[in-house]
Amino acid sequence: MADEDDIILSELDDDELVQQMHDDLYDGLKEEIEEAVNILVERGWTPYDILTKALVAGMTIVGNDFRDGILFVPEVLLAANAMKGGMAILKPMLVETGAPRMGKMVIGTVKGDIHDIGKNLVAMMMEGAGFEVVDIGINNPVENYLEAIEREQADILGMSALLTTTMPYMKVVIDTMKEKGIRDDYLVLVGGAPLNEEFGKAIGADAYCRDAAVSVEIAKEMVARKHNQMGA
Numbered sequence: 651m652a653d654e655d656d657i658i659l660s661e662l663d664d665d666e667l668v669q670q671m672h673d674d675l676y677d678g679l680k681e682e683i684e685e686a687v688n689i690l691v692e693r694g695w696t697p698y699d700i701l702t703k704a705l706v707a708g709m710t711i712v713g714n715d716f717r718d719g720i721l722f723v724p725e726v727l728l729a730a731n732a733m734k735g736g737m738a739i740l741k742p743m744l745v746e747t748g749a750p751r752m753g754k755m756v757i758g759t760v761k762g763d764i765h766d767i768g769k770n771l772v773a774m775m776m777e778g779a780g781f782e783v784v785d786i787g788i789n790n791p792v793e794n795y796l797e798a799i800e801r802e803q804a805d806i807l808g809m810s811a812l813l814t815t816t817m818p819y820m821k822v823v824i825d826t827m828k829e830k831g832i833r834d835d836y837l838v839l840v841g842g843a844p845l846n847e848e849f850g851k852a853i854g855a856d857a858y859c860r861d862a863a864v865s866v867e868i869a870k871e872m873v874a875r876k877h878n879q880m881g882a
């Protein structure tokens with residue numbers, strides 16, 4: 651492998667640079683990731699392409715090696731930190747689209763779970779699509795969700811879980827909403843790597859969303875449908 655110090659990111663072509671970003675993300679090199687994101691922006695890449703092709707794709711490699719016991723928590727934390735550095739640069743570009751206001755979403759990761767990259771990505775893309783997003787962070791007990799959706803008069807509740815041990819907590823939140831008679835006042839979207847469509851249905855969510863782009867599509871469609879129903 652070439653000596654890292656010899657690599658000048660701006661001299662790489664697009665494919666080489668993306669490949670290098672996957673390596674740098676793997677190695678948790680935040681500054682290099684930030685520099686590379688800026689280079690791709692200057693080269694005219696869309697924020698969405700940078701997110702998916704460089705950052706999310708790189709994180710998938712990290713995830714696979716974490717799963718296989720090649721990487722451990724400290725390394726993955728560094729990778730996550732580097733990813734967040736890149737996302738922070740892209741956020742204003744995704745958010746300033748001038749899209750018309752679509753509705754309001756409260757989003758948070760469930761109790762016992764501290765994964766927030768996917769949630770943050772969904773929040774950014776939803777803002778970019780014109781939704782107002784209130785992010786209540788990680789490790790949220792049911793009370794936090796209920797308090798936030800009421801306080802914010804939200805249209806959508808979004809819950810994220812990345813662990814098979816924490817995803818059942820989404821049902822606790824939905825069941826509590828049902829008990830309080832407020833379930834149907836909100837669209838409930840759920841997401842996170844271990845979930846699937848079947849799970850979303852089983853816990854009574856309105857939709858499971860595979861990724862941030864799908865979340866935006868589904869949210870737009872459902873909000874439009876709700877408005878039409880109300881208008882009819």
Ligand code: B12
Nearest residue numbers: 713717764765766767768808809810813814841842861862
């Ligand atoms: C980064 C990471 C960490 C970081 C988190 C840093 C951070 N700030 O988020 C750290 C190192 C802290 C971590 C810790 C742990 N982790 Co971890 N982690 C990951 C990893 C590698 C990547 C997750 C990620 O960010 N992906 C990138 C984003 C963009 O994708 P995403 O999260 O899936 O989000 C997208 C969609 O799912 C969807 N989405 C997500 N949320 C939402 C919400 C809504 C409302 C909607 C609509 C859509 C949506 O849209 C997103 C954007 O496209 C995954 C591997 C994997 N395959 O997912 C493991 C993984 C989730 N972790 C795992 C484990 C086991 C742990 C630990 C228990 C490890 C340990 N022994 O301590 C702890 C648990 C800590 C806790 N209590 O939460 C396991 C879970 C296994 C399981 N079956 O439950 C995984 C799958 C790795 C593995 N294969 O072993 N982890």
